Amino acid sequence: MNKKPLIIVVSAPSGVGKTTVxxxxxxxxxxxxxxxxxxxxxxRRGEQNGIDYYFLSKExxxxxxxxxxxxxxxxxxxxxxxxxxSEIEKHFHSGKDLILELxxxxxxxxxxxxxxxITIFMMPPSLKEMEFRLKNRGTESExxxxxxxxxxxxxxxxxxxxxxxxxxxxxxxxxxxxxxxIHAEHLKSHRVEIHLE
Amino acid sequence: MNKKPLIIVVSAPSGVGKTTVxxxxxxxxxxxxxxxxxxxxxxRRGEQNGIDYYFLSKExxxxxxxxxxxxxxxxxxxxxxxxxxSEIEKHFHSGKDLILELxxxxxxxxxxxxxxxITIFMMPPSLKEMEFRLKNRGTESExxxxxxxxxxxxxxxxxxxxxxxxxxxxxxxxxxxxxxxIHAEHLKSHRVEIHLE
Numbered sequence: 164m165n166k167k168p169l170i171i172v173v174s175a176p177s178g179v180g181k182t183t184v185x186x187x188x189x190x191x192x193x194x195x196x197x198x199x200x201x202x203x204x205x206x207r208r209g210e211q212n213g214i215d216y217y218f219l220s221k222e223x224x225x226x227x228x229x230x231x232x233x234x235x236x237x238x239x240x241x242x243x244x245x246x247x248x249s250e251i252e253k254h255f256h257s258g259k260d261l262i263l264e265l266x267x268x269x270x271x272x273x274x275x276x277x278x279x280x281i282t283i284f285m286m287p288p289s290l291k292e293m294e295f296r297l298k299n300r301g302t303e304s305e306x307x308x309x310x311x312x313x314x315x316x317x318x319x320x321x322x323x324x325x326x327x328x329x330x331x332x333x334x335x336x337x338x339x340x341x342x343x344x345i346h347a348e349h350l351k352s353h354r355v356e357i358h359l360e
Numbered sequence: 361m362n363k364k365p366l367i368i369v370v371s372a373p374s375g376v377g378k379t380t381v382x383x384x385x386x387x388x389x390x391x392x393x394x395x396x397x398x399x400x401x402x403x404r405r406g407e408q409n410g411i412d413y414y415f416l417s418k419e420x421x422x423x424x425x426x427x428x429x430x431x432x433x434x435x436x437x438x439x440x441x442x443x444x445x446s447e448i449e450k451h452f453h454s455g456k457d458l459i460l461e462l463x464x465x466x467x468x469x470x471x472x473x474x475x476x477x478i479t480i481f482m483m484p485p486s487l488k489e490m491e492f493r494l495k496n497r498g499t500e501s502e503x504x505x506x507x508x509x510x511x512x513x514x515x516x517x518x519x520x521x522x523x524x525x526x527x528x529x530x531x532x533x534x535x536x537x538x539x540x541x542i543h544a545e546h547l548k549s550h551r552v553e554i555h556l557e
Contacts, residue, residue, distance in 0.1 A: 286554060319554075327544070328552040340547055347524070347544035350537055355525040357483065357516075 167354050169260040169345065170251070170277055172270045172325075175285035176315030178297040180331050184285065185262055188338040195345075198250050198263040201227070204242035207302065217247070235265065235272030240310070246273065260345060267321050281348050283341070284325035288332050290316065364551050366457040366542065367448070367474055369467045369522075372482035373512030375494040377528050381482065382459060385535040392542075395447050395460040398424070401439035404499065414444070432462065432469030437507070443470065457542060464518050478545050480538070481522035485529050487513065 175181035189195050201217040203224050212218045219227070224243050227233060236245030246263060254261045265273065274280050287293035293315060297308045322328050327344055331337045348354070372378035386392050398414040400421050409415045416424070421440050424430060433442025443460060451458045462470065471477050484490035490512060494505045519525050524541055528534045545551070 284549065322554075323549050325549050327547045328549045328554070329547060330552070330554070340543070343540040343543035344547060346537070346540035350524045350526060350541060352481065352520050352522050352525045355527070357519075357525070357527070 166258065166349060167356075168255065168258055169348055170273070170280045171260060171262045171345065171348075172265050172273060172280055172282045173262060173285060173341075174265055174267055174270055174283070174318070174325065175331075176287070176293065176318050177311050178293045178300070178315070179285050179287045180296065180334065180337075181264060181285045184329075184331060184334055184337040184341060185264070187334050188341050191338070192342070194259050196254050196257070196259045196261055198246060198254070198261055200244050200246055200250075200264070201233075201236075202242060202244045204244075234276055235269045237266060237268045237272075239266060240307075244269070267318055267324065270325065281327075281344070282325040283327045283329060283344060284319075284322040285337070286319065286322065286328060286330045287315075288330060363455065363546060364553075365452065365455055366545055367470070367477045368457060368459045368542065368545075369462050369470060369477055369479045370459060370482060370538075371462055371464055371467055371480070371515070371522065372528075373484070373490065373515050374508050375490045375497070375512070376482050376484045377493065377531065377534075378461060378482050381526075381528060381531055381534040381538060382461070384531050385538050388535070389539070391456050393451050393454070393456045393458055395443060395451070395458055397441050397443055397447075397461070398430075398433075399439060399441045401441075431473055432466045434463060434465045434469075436463060437504075441466070464515055464521070467522065478524075478541070479522040480524045480526060480541060481519040482534070483516060483519065483525060483527045484512075485527060 173181055173185065185197065199213065199217060201219050201224060203219055203221050206218055210216065221243070224245070228236060232247055232249070233245040234248050234251060236243060246265070246269065251261065263273065270282050274282065290312065294308065294312055297303065297311060329337050329340045370378055370382065382394060396410065396414060398416050398421060400416055400418045403415055407413065418440070421442070424444070425433060429444055429446070430442040431445050431448060433440060443462070443466065448458065460470065467479050471479065487509065491505065491509055494500065494508060526534050526537045
């Protein structure tokens with residue numbers, strides 16, 4: 164029985180804690196990798212090129228769009244974000260499951276190209292909680308936070324487009340939810356190869 | 361967030377160890393119930409009416425067929441087996457997930473009436489292992505065992521009709537597989553009710 168690697172899209176409005184949940188699960192399993200996106204936004208403190216993102220100039224990004232090097236890309240606020248085909252190919256033969264952190268648009272694009280992709284939407288327990296987390300992070304202006312909250316509410320209306328919904332009450336529980344989804348998806352009949360003797 | 365109860369069909373050729381796996385999981389969770397089937401086959405040693413099966417005469421069973429009291433029923437070898445609507449209704453408002461142990465025909469019937477039913481096929485690691493388990497049980501003649509093995513091979517060809525496939529290498533691992541499937545299915549977006557504040 165071979166294990167076919169999964170492509171898993173996780174979406175969440177900013178401030179929900181998606182990355183924390185994924186990192187938590189990755190500490191427990193060594194068969195998961197996270198796709199590194201390309202972006203035109205400037206690095207935040209501590210972020211490294213090729214690890215957190217591929218940081219590209221606007222010109223370099225647009226050149227890659229022209230050359231069809233992106234599986235998906237989208238403008239979020241004032242910056243471009245995208246997933247390179249090369250990034251997916253890099254992991255495809257490793258046998259590890261690949262997690263992509265994308266927004267709703269990105270999920271739609273990738274699903275149109277990889278129909279078997281597994282899609283998960285992560286929710287905040289409440290909008291109040293989300294606002295608290297964003298303010299606590301302290302990296303953005305009040306105006307930007309309000310813009311994000313408005314956008315979050317719009318995104319949440321689209322969560323039924325995703326296969327699964329995880330409400331992030333608490334990181335350990337959410338990581339356990341994510342783990343069960345991955346485990347169960349590997350047991351889908353079309354993914355289980357049987358060689359009967 | 362309310363938990364909508366699931367209806368889960370588990371099928372497996374006889375001798376795979378399906379019941380052992382389900383019983384193992386039920387010892388760990390109190391939010392699962394097993395549907396009790398009706399049958400015309402005589403009780404085996406230790407089996408109790410209303411617990412292991414509803415043991416009915418052929419006449420009583422056929423009367424209930426006529427009255428449309430069965431969600432599904434089928435002849436297996438020389439006996440009739442069926443699931444009564446009353447049995448599903450009994451559990452529906454309890455909030456517990458209901459497991460039905462059915463064959464392929466039974467799965468098809470119940471799926472046509474309850475499209476959101478979750479279907480799981482359990483496989484033996486090999487046919488040799490299955491033959492060994494059947495002989496070890498010692499309740500049936502060699503002829504009946506060969507009949508079951510032939511039937512098992514036919515059923516296994518239909519496993520792709522099921523949502524999930526569990527290969528029963530070992531009871532604890534298979535119970536864990538079943539547990540993850542149930543956990544993940546509760547996270548399907550259409551089952552997650554959200555009340556945003």
